[in-house]
Amino acid sequence: KNQVEQSPQSLIILEGKNCTLQCNYTVSPFSNLRWYKQDTGRGPVSLTIMTFSENTKSNGRYTATLDADTKQSSLHITASQLSDSASYICVVITGANNLFFGTGTRLTVIP
Amino acid sequence: DAGITQSPRHKVTETGTPVTLRCHQTENHRYMYWYRQDPGHGLRLIHYSYGVKDTDKGEVSDGYSVSRSKTEDFLLTLESATSSQTSVYFCAIRQDRDRDTQYFGPGTRLTVL
Numbered sequence: 001k002n003q004v005e006q007s008p009q010s011l012i013i014l015e016g017k018n019c020t021l022q023c024n025y026t027v028s029p030f031s032n033l034r035w036y037k038q039d040t041g042r043g044p045v046s047l048t049i050m051t052f053s054e055n056t057k058s059n060g061r062y063t064a065t066l067d068a069d070t071k072q073s074s075l076h077i078t079a080s081q082l083s084d085s086a087s088y089i090c091v092v093i094t095g096a097n098n099l100f101f102g103t104g105t106r107l108t109v110i111p
Numbered sequence: 112d113a114g115i116t117q118s119p120r121h122k123v124t125e126t127g128t129p130v131t132l133r134c135h136q137t138e139n140h141r142y143m144y145w146y147r148q149d150p151g152h153g154l155r156l157i158h159y160s161y162g163v164k165d166t167d168k169g170e171v172s173d174g175y176s177v178s179r180s181k182t183e184d185f186l187l188t189l190e191s192a193t194s195s196q197t198s199v200y201f202c203a204i205r206q207d208r209d210r211d212t213q214y215f216g217p218g219t220r221l222t223v224l
Binding site for chain 2: 049
């Protein structure tokens, strides 16, 4: 069964600290993986895309990693800011362009 | 929001009433999608469209219908709303030149009493 599981469900960190969000998937055939950020009351916005051949990709303070062998991805946020408070959603896309969404990690950054 | 608007943004209705949600895009993209988002679930696809009058079912299409008579508008209709359809509904588009990225609208929060 195609599934995307994210952990933790929620996370609270102090401003300035780093954190890592996890995504495990069983989706096949794999095409690529995206991380989306969803602010409260808004639609999800794409942060980064990982293809099969990519291990690491950075977008500012966000760094995504992908291990296609173990079917795991992580999103690392460095020097967190209050504006990073949001839900982060892992999405795995198949070759047929079917999307499988994780339930998200709710990140709260406190001063 | 990639030129995507949704209306209404909030709606409260009663069980058994019909409800229509509207998604409007300004960039003439072929592919449009309707999702629902509920606590404990990832976004789930309801219906999608790949052109005017061309639509197909998604994972959770029961109780929903869609129509697309113009490229820019994709309508989602609940013929007879039920409490289980209380949710946040998101419209999304896919750009023709980037089939791997979907851009989401701001969402419609629907409450069925």
